[in-house]
Amino acid sequence: MTTLIEKPSGPPRAPRPYGYGLVRLGPASFLVHRRAALVAGGLAVLLAVASVAYLCVGERFVPPGDVLDAVLGDGRSFVVTELRLPQLVTGLLVGAAFGIAGTLIQTVARNPLASPDVIGISQGAGAVTVAAMTFGLVSYDLVPYVSIAGGLLAAALVYVFAWRGGLHATRFVLIGIGVAIALRSLTHLFMTKGDYLVAQQAQIWMTGSLNGRGMDENLPLRITLLVLLPAILWAARAQRTVSLDDDTATALGVRLGRVRLGLVAVGVVLASVATGVAGPVDFVALLAPQIARRTTRTAQIPLLCSALVGALVVVLADLLGKRLLAPTLLPVGVLTAAVGAPYLIWLIVRGGRAGGGR
Template identity: 70%
Template sequence: MTATTEAAPAASRAGGVRPAGYTLVRAGRGSFLLHRRAAVTAVALVAALFVVCVAYLSVGESFVPPSEVLKVLFGQPSADELVVGTLRLPRMVLGLLVGLAFGVAGALIQTVARNPLASPDIIGISQGASAVTVGAMTFGVSSFAVLPYLSVTGGVVAAALVYVFAWRGGLHATRFVLIGIGFAIALRSVTTLFLTKGDYLVAQQAQVWMTGSLNGRGWDEAAPLGWVLLILLPGVAWAAYAQRTVSMDDDTATALGVRLGRVRLGLVVLGVLLASVATGAAGPVDFVALLAPQIARRMTRTAQIPLLCSALMGAVIVVLADLLARKVLAPTELPVGVLTAAVGAPYLIWLLVNSHSIRRTAGARAGGTA
């Protein structure tokens, strides 16, 4: 909600001036400013996600007409109930939830770091989850009921270490990203060590998990992830409001009485939890958290990264990538992480090449917001 109702700068609200691109919406006794382009983008992404989901449920070894897919989705009797409702729907729902979680997680971490390179798979969170999970597999833990919790633990611990080492009387964006990259490299080496020490079959299973895959996944993974996202929803609503203050320069935010340290810590914790639970459910699906927020920001042209549009874009990316992963080399199914990496890696290179101009643009936007 608040992700598309991005409020105007505090100075503009206090002065009673309505910024360009906003519409004043009254709701009972209250009112808020709605960013028109962000709202239109969110509606368009919802429509695109619906189309992608219907296509996902239609396409497979046997084609199911979209009309039959809609019957199943709306609870009407259909001869394709088994194929759509039992075989394809659980996997699609998991992909949708994973995309939502990674999209918001990437948006929150990039907001705190003020750097488009900051995402869970770049700053060590996904690598921490991978190291703990692969280590558990190496020592004989194979229960899929336990591994997601270990993955979450690894991601949280890795993020805590990065945050502690990056803190020097404040959280400097560049230091945060660089230390995160260092931890990512170190943790990837630990994961490789576990792979070389483990059984061959266990190593093969771990390799598939590390790529990020929805193969063989269903309601057992989607249901817990859905409940966690529902529990964290109030925190996401708070984050959509709090991220405006983090986007200001430090002096302005401090002058307005904002406790930046606490707000940034809260946003990082929320982003880490979202990324960790998504990783636990499907493995580290790389580059979704990197791509989704930046695409959403360019589509909405907002000063802050829009959380709702980032979530929807993440869901579109994962569901579409998994659809292509099932069909590109059919009947062989590729891990969804292979497709997201094929798109995300060139984008990461582009970000690195254009990092100076991106930082300058982001600084100008932040200055305008303050």
């Protein structure tokens, strides 16, 4: 007896990559890394808990029920809605911006050390901002926009000096560190040349702080994230091809030069505006991508997880800064530097051992 087997019509389906699931939204469908999705959900829950704790804890404790009533609009609490909530929103936006910026720049450089605060981008934004503040060149409302110019200038310097027929990752990081040191020294020079009171204000800004940052202060960052949202969505897809080796990406028709330039530009703008809003909150852009990558175990650093980790780090650091030595308020940059500096040393030592073993 002969059995006829009908062949499936249409082209054969490509095998689904291991660890990915297919999500359909109407006519559109896309692949989602299962572990990354679970990690993103867990980070979102942790971030929600940390946000409620941030609104509850302070000189006066506010019960979680009253906090939820105030946030949802059913109740009134001046402490929650006027004092703590604006700072919380600023911390969330700043952390997410640094997380995304660090991911994009580390992806292009293929080096975990290549974060905006290590290779001079944050220092460039800080130098131009402090100069504008010290010499009264612009009003405080325009500081975030001035920071963009400083970040782009620093990125251009690093790119020009690091380019030698190509962009070598180690040379890129080393030159970035040198540019960062030079720009930080220039910042301190500007502070000594201006008015004493303005210099003191600039010194406080240089530590990285959310204190006194309201909705008006974080407006430039909200606008920037909204305007760059299409570019961020594009970057989430483009970073996959940049992670490939140059020969493979070129064979696939990817214009690596343009893609890398676009990714770096988005990262520099986000890091610069975040620096202008809250000051140079060090090491968030260094930590967030690496934590996201190690928890998701993906080939590329997931942008969403990195943004959530960055926001969580900033919120928790600011919460600890307010309660660790209460009533003394520690700037959020002090706490992130205390955690990030040892991690940076560990990365350098591990990289040196790996290089020595080759």
